[in-house]
Amino acid sequence: MTARLRSRSLRTRLLLFITAVLVCVCAAMALTTVFAQRAYLLGNLDDRVSDAAERGVGGAALHPGLTRDLTFLNETGQPAGLLAARLDARGNIISAAVVGHDAPPRTLTTAQTTALKGLEPDGSTHTRAVPGLGTYRVTAIDASGIRVLAGLPMDDVLDTISGLVEIEAGVAAVGLTAAGCVCAVVIRRQLRPLGRVAATAVEVSHAPLGRGQVTGLTRVPERDTDPGSEAGQVGAALNRMIDHVEASLAERQHSEEQVRRSEERMRRFLADASHELRTPLASIAGYAELMNRGTDRIEPGLAWRRVNAESARMRSLVEDLLLLARLDEGRPLQSxxxxxxxxxxxxxxxxxxxxxxxxxxxxxxxxxxxxxxxxxxxxxxxxxxxxxxxxxxxxxxxxxxxxxxxxxxxxxxxxxxxxxxxxxxxxxxxxxxxxxxxxxxxxxxxxxxxxxxxxxxxxxxxxxxxxxxxxxxxxxxxxxxxxxxxxxxxxxxxxxxxxxxxx
The missing domain is CATH 3.30.565.10 (Histidine kinase-like ATPase, C-terminal domain)
Structure with missing residues (x-):
């Protein structure tokens, strides 16, 4: 997964990363809101359940001898869905009923009563699922031997939480979609200079530098070389690198041209030197051949004078060549x-x-x-x-x-x-x-x-x-x-x- 992500473009990776961060932030905010709202609503519900239990204890205290008495449920102002029960000393339910809408309290069934068993009359609240009635928040208290269990339905709380979750999910989806679109546009606009820099680098990489092409290399536009931005710094650095490449290639080309010219001069020099040396040597050899054939073909004095002249000419040429060689080697002269x-x-x-x-x-x-x-x-x-x-x-x-x-x-x-x-x-x-x-x-x-x-x-x-x-x-x-x-x-x-x- 990481390798596939790295293979994507920088624009895609930035968009995915920002989207992931926004999703995490929205999820954290939604969960925080839901849990805070749930805690608040449950706190209010628990207070109402405790109040209902205390009112039930007060009503039962009017008839302490009637351990099954639930007449306090008939009092005015009891909320619909209120569940109440009387407990014995062992915590077993003796009688239990639930307040209906505009109807007298209805006795709980055996299954419903069984769902409420096991509660200690210590005033703590618990959540129980009562068959046929739904989820309840219940508590049991003991006041001078009178033990009363009271509970209120959690449907309103659960509905409120569910609605809140749905609203937050919808808002988050719309917000993330809008934020993603905005981020995509912003990222695309902000990365355009970097894209132009990359395009310039690709174009330069396709230039025939190996064949000595040293001019006309594309440069990053001046607007993309602003040192105040990272893309501008990359563009300016790329331009400097291209300048260095051109300068190096130009210097190499100049050096190669100098080497070629030097080789041409050397070949021409050797050819000219050979020609200059061959001429007096040929003259000397010719006069020597004439002398070998006899004095009747040429006067000996003239032949020797010509041989001496050509020898002097050749000696002068050799001395000049040796002097040039010493000067080329940079040998120090007398000072x-x-x-x-x-x-x-x-x-x-x-x-x-x-x-x-x-x-x-x-x-x-x-x-x-x-x-x-x-x-x-x-x-x-x-x-x-x-x-x-x-x-x-x-x-x-x-x-x-x-x-x-x-x-x-x-x-x-x-x-x-x-x-x-x-x-x-x-x-x-x-x-x-x-x-x-x-x-x-x-x-x-x-x-x-x-x-x-x-x-x-x-x-x-x-x-x-x-x-x-x-x-x-x-x-x-x-x-x-x-x-x-x-x-x-x-x-x-x-x-x-x-x-x-x-x-």
């Missing part, structure tokens, strides 16, 4: 105080020596010493890569400017040129590995084209130093920006003035 102004000046001098056909300028604007904490060799490699890109990928006569700006908190280095610029479609991936701009910029030569790792290495080195690198490009202006945190210096240090000069 020392580096003067970026002097470093950039040296890099510009080196670039001028390698590219005499370009115009090289150095622009220093130092409000504070341009001192950063980092690996001087790697930072020099970054600046040198940017200057080499500007030299290799722009035509002769291009002006390349390296500018250094230093403030008390940051050091900003900008390398800009007035060359043809980077194509817009290539700009978003310019810092990815093996990205080349050969289709848009004039390469100085096949050997100087690079492997497409320079800017990727520069980005990784800047990230390892806690800095950043950015690029903006348009026809006639390409500018790379490096930003590094400077080393904190005492306040007594003086700023270096700004100057711009060709190198």
């Amino acid at each position: 020392a105080e580096v003067d970026m102004a002097a470093l950039v000046a040296e890099a510009v001098w080196d670039a001028r020596a390698a590219g005499a056909g370009h115009v090289w300028q150095l622009d220093l604007d130092l409000d504070a010493p341009a001192l950063v904490l980092g690996d001087e060799a790697r930072l020099h490699q970054v600046v040198a890569n940017l200057l080499a890109n500007a030299r290799v990928h722009t035509p002769a006569g291009t002006t390349v400017t390296a500018a250094v700006r230093a403030t008390p908190t940051t050091c900003v280095i900008r390398v800009r040129d007035d060359g043809p610029g980077i194509p817009p479609g290539l700009l978003p991936t310019v810092f990815e590995r093996f990205t080349r701009a050969d289709t848009s910029r004039t390469r100085a030569g096949v050997l100087e084209g690079g492997s497409g790792l320079g800017l990727a290495i520069a980005s990784a080195i800047m990230a390892a130093h806690g800095g950043r690198i950015d690029v903006q490009s348009a026809p006639g202006r390409t500018e790379f920006t490096l930003e590094l945190p400077v080393t904190e210096l005492p306040a007594t240090e003086t700023a270096i003035g700004a100057r711009t000069a060709p190198v």
Whole structure:
């Protein structure tokens, strides 16, 4: 029974529980009323029976010698149905009669007299069923040897109690029916928010979350999230849970997307690295094969020069790949105080020596010493890569400017040129590995084209130093920006003035 009740809906269980409570309350009130009314009516009846017995004793005392005398029943005012009897010393009934309606007292039959036997004349009241007369409330008293039994019918009391029970049952039935209907309506209305919350939960449970569906999940309406009610608290909690689920799924989807992109980049990286390594290896193998076939096919000096060039190219590529691998693993770099102004000046001098056909300028604007904490060799490699890109990928006569700006908190280095610029479609991936701009910029030569790792290495080195690198490009202006945190210096240090000069 309990299991079946638990399987029902909350609305049904509440209705059944409230109905059961109302039935118990109504039953308790009805029983209390019936028992109180019965006690009251029986008390009044017992008083009347005692009065009747006392009047009978008084009437019998007028003729003490007549032990069978019941003439007191003929007195005026005796109620109809009054039963009286005379008892001997043993308590046996000597004579008994009952008062009729507008008729003289009638003597009781033997069966009726037998029903009244066994009463002690102690004044206590008893209930006896008298054949042919009904149920009576009787008592027997003894006054100076005169023993009289008196009784009154209980029909009025029983009828009153029965009527009261019927009335209370009818009122209770009507009241319970009305209360049940009202409770059903109230419960239904009060549980509607909870039903909407449950419907939302069911709808969310049917969403294809396993396939990565992270948007458009149904929410509990705002009207059902009032924290002042239990249903509102459940609705608000469900909305928060749905938010957490969406956030978790979005984060998982983002992580999976990053993993996929990382795998794609890794596959592309391996393919590009294999291609870059295969090219010099193929060249070396080709020249070695020619040398094996004899010196009449190729000049030995030329072959060895080509082998050395391809070996250097392959060694440079392997070193770049190893550097990227170390930076990806987060290995610490050397850390020392580096003067970026002097470093950039040296890099510009080196670039001028390698590219005499370009115009090289150095622009220093130092409000504070341009001192950063980092690996001087790697930072020099970054600046040198940017200057080499500007030299290799722009035509002769291009002006390349390296500018250094230093403030008390940051050091900003900008390398800009007035060359043809980077194509817009290539700009978003310019810092990815093996990205080349050969289709848009004039390469100085096949050997100087690079492997497409320079800017990727520069980005990784800047990230390892806690800095950043950015690029903006348009026809006639390409500018790379490096930003590094400077080393904190005492306040007594003086700023270096700004100057711009060709190198």
